[in-house]
Amino acid sequence: MSQLDEIGDADGWRCWLCDEPVDPDMPSNDPRGASVDTRITKARVKKMKKDKTPIPPERLAHKGCNTGKGAVDPVIVWPDHLIVVDPAPIIATAERLERKGGREAMARCPTDGDAQAAAQWLIDRLSRLCPGLSVKSKIDRSGGQFLVSLYV
Structure with missing residues (x-):
């Protein structure tokens, strides 16, 4: 093989x-x-x-x-169908969660439905990106928006 x-x-x-x-x-x-x-x-x-x-x-x-x-650090693009503001870099976040654990803010969304969709996509994507990393999502209402976070 x-x-x-x-x-x-x-x-x-x-x-x-x-x-x-x-x-x-x-x-x-x-x-x-x-x-x-x-x-x-x-x-x-x-x-x-x-x-x-x-x-x-x-x-x-x-x-x-x-x-x-090329010879640069890779970037995983957030999909266009998700409505997110200030999306976090996925690979750097995954590496920090693997190394230190804790909680990372990933994006802000205008509605709870958008936040749920973003959280679901993140969990699914990270399950393949970092198979050994078990993450959960949390959505907090803040200032008229919804903050999507991941934590270990």
Whole structure:
């Protein structure tokens, strides 16, 4: 079994960046083909080794998603169907929750329904982004809006 197959099986053959299925039979040079992403830049890996910080595991990504992010830290985009204000960066938040636990404010929403939808999407997305991290959501009414938070 190849490294790509092992990583693909571990990630359920879903791209960790766009969360869409990856076809293992696609040619490797096709933008929808499978590739291995190291998740972080080489400079950050060097700093993590120096600081003796655990290095995140490699993840499965579409060739196009992996190439598109280039040598910069990846960003997971919030979907357009969610109505959120001041959305938090998902990967950085997930890393902090894994490392320190606690609670993180993720976004503000104009209605309770929007907040419920955002919280549900976040829990679902993080279950695949960080399979070992068990997070819960909390929605607080504040100043005429609804604050969506995640906590461990």
